[in-house]
Amino acid sequence: MELDELKKTWAALDSRLKEKDLLKETIILEIIQGKANKSFNKLLVWEIINLAACIVSIPVLWRVLERFENKFILSALIYTIVLLAAGIIWYSYKIHGLMKFDLDKSVSNNIYYINRYYLHIKWEKSIGTIATSILIIPIVLWSVLGKASILHWVTLSCAIIFTGLSIYWYNKRIYDKNIGSILKSLEELKALKEKE
Numbered sequence: 001m002e003l004d005e006l007k008k009t010w011a012a013l014d015s016r017l018k019e020k021d022l023l024k025e026t027i028i029l030e031i032i033q034g035k036a037n038k039s040f041n042k043l044l045v046w047e048i049i050n051l052a053a054c055i056v057s058i059p060v061l062w063r064v065l066e067r068f069e070n071k072f073i074l075s076a077l078i079y080t081i082v083l084l085a086a087g088i089i090w091y092s093y094k095i096h097g098l099m100k101f102d103l104d105k106s107v108s109n110n111i112y113y114i115n116r117y118y119l120h121i122k123w124e125k126s127i128g129t130i131a132t133s134i135l136i137i138p139i140v141l142w143s144v145l146g147k148a149s150i151l152h153w154v155t156l157s158c159a160i161i162f163t164g165l166s167i168y169w170y171n172k173r174i175y176d177k178n179i180g181s182i183l184k185s186l187e188e189l190k191a192l193k194e195k196e
Helices: 002-065 071-098 107-145 150-195
Strands: none
Touching: 002 071, 002 150, 071 107, 107 150
C-alpha cells in the first residue's frame, strides 16, 4: 500500500517537474524570439526610412538642380540623383530579402537570410565609400577653381567629417549591433532545438 502511494507521489512529482521544465523552456524560447524580433524590426524600420528618404530626396534635388548653372554643382547633383535612384532599387531589394526572415520557420533558413543581409550591408559599405568619394571630387574641384574662402573650406571639411562620423555611428549602432543580436538569438534558438 505504501509502495503504491509512494509510486503515485513520485509520478506526480515527476510530471510536475517535467511541466516546470517545459514551461521554463517555453519562456526562454519566447524571450529569445522576442529579442530577435525586436532587432529585426529595428533593421526593417531603418531600411524603410532609408527608402523613403531616397524617394523624397530625388524631387527635392531635381528642383535644386534647376537653379544652378555651374557645371561642377550640376554634375554633383545629377550624380547624387542617380545614386538616390539606385538607392531606391537597392533598399527595395534589401527590404524584400529581410521579409523572408520568419521565426516560425527553420532557424537555419533564418541564419542564412540574416547572413545574406549582412553580406549586402558589407557591399553597401564598400560601394557607399567609393560613391561618396566620387561625389566629393566635383565639390572639391569647384571649391578650388572658384577660389573658395577659408570659411567655405572649413564648412566643407566639417560637413565631410560629420558625414563620415554619422555613417560610422549608423553602421555600428544600427546594422552591426542588431545583426549581431539576431544572429546570437538564432544560435541560442538552434541550441535549444537541438537540445530537445
